[in-house]
Amino acid sequence: VIDIRSLYAKTGAFTYDPGFTSTASCESKLTYIDGDQGVLLHRGYPIDQLAEQSSFMEVAYLLLNKELPDSATLDKFTHTITRHTMLHEQLLQFYRGFRRDAHPMAIMCGVVGALSAFYHDSTDIADPHQRMVASHRLIAKMPTIAANAYKYSVGQPFVYPDNSLSYAGNFLKMTFGVPAEDYEVDPVVESAMDKIFILHADHEQNASTSTVRLAGSSGANPFACIAAGIACLWGPAHGGANEAALNMLREIGTPDRIPEYIARAKDKNDPFRLMGFGHRVYKNFDPRAKVLSKAATDVLDKLGISDPVLDTARELEQIALKDDYFVEKKLYPNVDFYSGVILSAIGFPTSMFTALFALARTVGWVAQWNEMITDPDQKIGRPRQLYTGPTQRDYIPLDRR
Numbered sequence: 001v002i003d004i005r006s007l008y009a010k011t012g013a014f015t016y017d018p019g020f021t022s023t024a025s026c027e028s029k030l031t032y033i034d035g036d037q038g039v040l041l042h043r044g045y046p047i048d049q050l051a052e053q054s055s056f057m058e059v060a061y062l063l064l065n066k067e068l069p070d071s072a073t074l075d076k077f078t079h080t081i082t083r084h085t086m087l088h089e090q091l092l093q094f095y096r097g098f099r100r101d102a103h104p105m106a107i108m109c110g111v112v113g114a115l116s117a118f119y120h121d122s123t124d125i126a127d128p129h130q131r132m133v134a135s136h137r138l139i140a141k142m143p144t145i146a147a148n149a150y151k152y153s154v155g156q157p158f159v160y161p162d163n164s165l166s167y168a169g170n171f172l173k174m175t176f177g178v179p180a181e182d183y184e185v186d187p188v189v190e191s192a193m194d195k196i197f198i199l200h201a202d203h204e205q206n207a208s209t210s211t212v213r214l215a216g217s218s219g220a221n222p223f224a225c226i227a228a229g230i231a232c233l234w235g236p237a238h239g240g241a242n243e244a245a246l247n248m249l250r251e252i253g254t255p256d257r258i259p260e261y262i263a264r265a266k267d268k269n270d271p272f273r274l275m276g277f278g279h280r281v282y283k284n285f286d287p288r289a290k291v292l293s294k295a296a297t298d299v300l301d302k303l304g305i306s307d308p309v310l311d312t313a314r315e316l317e318q319i320a321l322k323d324d325y326f327v328e329k330k331l332y333p334n335v336d337f338y339s340g341v342i343l344s345a346i347g348f349p350t351s352m353f354t355a356l357f358a359l360a361r362t363v364g365w366v367a368q369w370n371e372m373i374t375d376p377d378q379k380i381g382r383p384r385q386l387y388t389g390p391t392q393r394d395y396i397p398l399d400r401r
């Protein structure tokens, strides 16, 4: 391992690494990925064990506080989160400023960024207590903010949080419930939702997390930093891929059309890519995709839904895994490949998929942000560049150009 800092101090050299494919920007104790082996650990715990055996609240506590909670600590943490699920009433006015067809991620960028104007008592980043309150507020309010974005888009009244329910159950009720009517949370759906949240909770220095860290490195308040993370996550090469993957599967329609799309993905003159395939770090398989592949069958079976999209997805996976192009380039289904099938079966419109991703990833973002603030080596993030523009030249007055 080259110590870049001492190399730079001695030689003034720096690395040119577009996309940061081989540059570590920080030290972290949160999440470990071995892309060649398909391993993902949160504070040492394998993701498949967490997804099968723990809850999202446990994982949130683990990422924020280093260890798994005991039962009393988990109760206290869950209570703390539920105390913060309400949104300031005035914040609800924000939604009315958006067009009804606004993308939920556009609304979330705005509303989350605006939280800093409402919660002044948790924006002093030097105070560990305020940092934790801000983190709890963000984790607690994201389901309310996302559910309200959905309600606004369909023209229904907002449903206030029900703190007697689980984190996932409350989110489902705020999204699909109607005020003054009973809403029964389906335990199968609740458990699938919780699993999806766990699988998206953190993924070390991905683009949106790096964005949160970079924004936070300037001392910006946590709400603004998370809004920056949401903006980055929105892109189709990152969080937007689950929406794009389901749209692609629907466009393919039936398994007999798969070869046509495989051919397009391989054609260098066609910008088309198989959405939900490939990953910057996983060059074997994405362990989250494995959990979700099974969960997709479970949820659809239990809900009694027969969706041809799932058949198309399974067939596409099988064909791609045997195709030389995908094998050579080590392109496997990623977390986004099956999550859309499940979310669609639950009843979410595709435009909400990335919003759900943002909701879950908020846990990772705030945990990473806290880790960065307390890192004694932390400096403002300031990448270098290789300048390739014109050399120095004299200004030409307007009338002589």
Ligand code: ACO
Binding pocket: 236, 237, 238, 239, 241, 265, 266, 272, 273, 274, 275, 276, 277, 278, 279, 280, 281, 329, 331, 334, 335, 336
């Ligand atoms: N379909 C077809 N070809 C692909 C795909 C794909 N999905 N992904 C990568 N390739 C090809 C590229 O064309 C490139 O080929 P080349 O070497 O002949 O030029 C090669 O594989 C390497 O691709 P890069 O884009 O250089 O790999 P990178 O690590 O930068 O990109 C990424 C990873 C962005 C995820 C890419 O695989 C992709 O665009 N996938 C589709 C979008 C997607 O599913 N994103 C979700 C990622 S997971 C997440 O964010 C939660």
